[in-house]
Amino acid sequence: MRWSLLPLLIALPAAAHAQALSPAEAAQVDRIVTEALAQSGTPSASIAIVRGGRLAYAKAYGKQSETVRTALTDAPYQIASVSKQFTAAALLLLEDEGKLSLDDTVAKYVPGITGGDRITLRQLLSHTSGLQDYWPQDYSFKAMSTPVTPQGIVDRWAKKPLDFQPGEQWQYSNTGYVVAGMIVEKVSGQPLLDFLNARIFRPLGITAYDQDLAIGPKFPQGYGRAALGPLRPVTPAARGWLYAAGELSMSASDLAKWDIARINRTVLPADDWLMQETAVKLNNGTDTGYGLGVTVGRGAGRKMIEHSGEAVGFLSENIVFPDDKAAVVVLTNTWSSGTYRVLAQKLVPVALPGTSAAAGDPADAASLAKVRTVFAQLQAGQLDRSLLTEDANFYFDTQNRADFRTSLAPLGAPREIVAIGKPSLRGGFVSRRFRANYPDRALNVSTFFEPGANGRIEQFLVTAADAQ
The missing domain is CATH 3.40.710.10 (DD-peptidase/beta-lactamase superfamily)
Structure with missing residues (x-):
């Protein structure tokens, strides 16, 4: 909500x-x-x-x-x-x-x-x-x-x-x-x-x-x-x-x-x-x-x-x-x-x-390493579940993992993944937004992290970047 x-x-x-x-x-x-x-x-x-x-x-x-x-x-x-x-x-x-x-x-x-x-x-x-x-x-x-x-x-x-x-x-x-x-x-x-x-x-x-x-x-x-x-x-x-x-x-x-x-x-x-x-x-x-x-x-x-x-x-x-x-x-x-x-x-x-x-707000580059890792894993059909919370693991069931792989793998590696906006607190998590840029398209990546440098991912959603 x-x-x-x-x-x-x-x-x-x-x-x-x-x-x-x-x-x-x-x-x-x-x-x-x-x-x-x-x-x-x-x-x-x-x-x-x-x-x-x-x-x-x-x-x-x-x-x-x-x-x-x-x-x-x-x-x-x-x-x-x-x-x-x-x-x-x-x-x-x-x-x-x-x-x-x-x-x-x-x-x-x-x-x-x-x-x-x-x-x-x-x-x-x-x-x-x-x-x-x-x-x-x-x-x-x-x-x-x-x-x-x-x-x-x-x-x-x-x-x-x-x-x-x-x-x-x-x-x-x-x-x-x-x-x-x-x-x-x-x-x-x-x-x-x-x-x-x-x-x-x-x-x-x-x-x-x-x-x-x-x-x-x-x-x-x-x-x-x-x-x-x-x-x-x-x-x-x-x-x-x-x-x-x-x-x-x-x-x-x-x-x-x-x-x-x-x-x-x-x-x-x-x-x-x-x-x-x-x-x-x-x-x-x-x-x-x-x-x-x-x-x-x-x-x-x-x-x-x-x-x-x-x-x-x-x-x-x-x-x-x-x-x-x-x-x-x-x-x-x-x-x-x-x-x-x-x-x-x-x-x-x-x-x-x-x-x-x-x-909008200037971009923020925090947490890129973990986002890039999980994005690549999802493309490859692999997922290190230790990086995810219980709820995120629940979200990535067999159907969702398959949809991520079949839709993202053909795109290949993005040209870059950049942070957009500023992090904010939400429900005890740190909300961060990213954009994966390709030569012909862009994807939005919405994430929630547990606080701290070793925080696990509570949310990792990918959507098409809508035309502005």
Whole structure:
């Protein structure tokens, strides 16, 4: 359930544009999406564009499942961590009613959590609690094949030693949101989705599903691939693994209704919207760039609210420019392609003509030796399993190893493998990204390492580098 802030946007226009897309703009959007799907092999995408505080365009493209061959605009995709802002909104509403305070400690509501007498609800929502993330990987780890309860997640991950003292660092934690969801249910006396339906979704006309139930012939299906192997339907996680950290499925146009509510300051009190969109600071005063369930960015002095999401076989992006009354929603049904992000970057200029993207972070060359070794081993059909953690060994089963070998071996040795971006902490691991460059193509390599010079690999995923 990933979090990924898009590169900051520059050259934003001075005023909101008229909401309707012209025929030429609609044709441009269709071309952008269809070309991106064809280039990347992404099965389908559902998009929505908001201009002038109103829905300007919504359309679905491609193959949504093996049984739904004609893309339906109202089909509910799994939005995963985009759901976090709804969990945060539920706690804000309960605070409005005087039933809790975001400055309460976790121990007041959920016993037995490490540091629960020091962690506040605000720190849960802003990823500054120190609770270890239970799902940092971009694949289904072994335990996810078995159903789980929120308490089960808490017992396994929230009772470990803290990764840091509350408020000392920022580190994404799905675990913190599971705890937050449990608190919503305890204080409200309702299941989380029932509370959200009553207070947010029905008033906005949004049809939202528990994504554990949004599975079957009527719903979009998730797809994945091992390295450059064939695209295959993926097996959903067992029931309970997403919960308050990312349990929702909805259409792009329904998610846009929430974005419009944000723009127009409806359904929540205005001060709740402001609080959610205000970046939380660490104990030392450092700005985290993250509010309550949303990232907070700026481009050319303008506010940008964003969050992405990853479920098993799905990736999504949601970007809102509240002051410019514009938003872009992109939902895709594969987790093996960055097409969701590429599409969002290309559609923002349609929502806000004149926008362009700034350059990304400089590359970092750490951990290259081990990445090169494992990449070559996978090409050769060999794998030194002592280099991998238990979960990574679980991922590299017979089928995935074969797909890595058959798809990567014909490419030969890459011209170079370089680090891109900066390392970051995630779920107790160090996340590092690399790119394998060939004369005619490039591949992305996403890795998680255990901390330390001798840390084993928790994740090693290879995908095609999407056209920018």
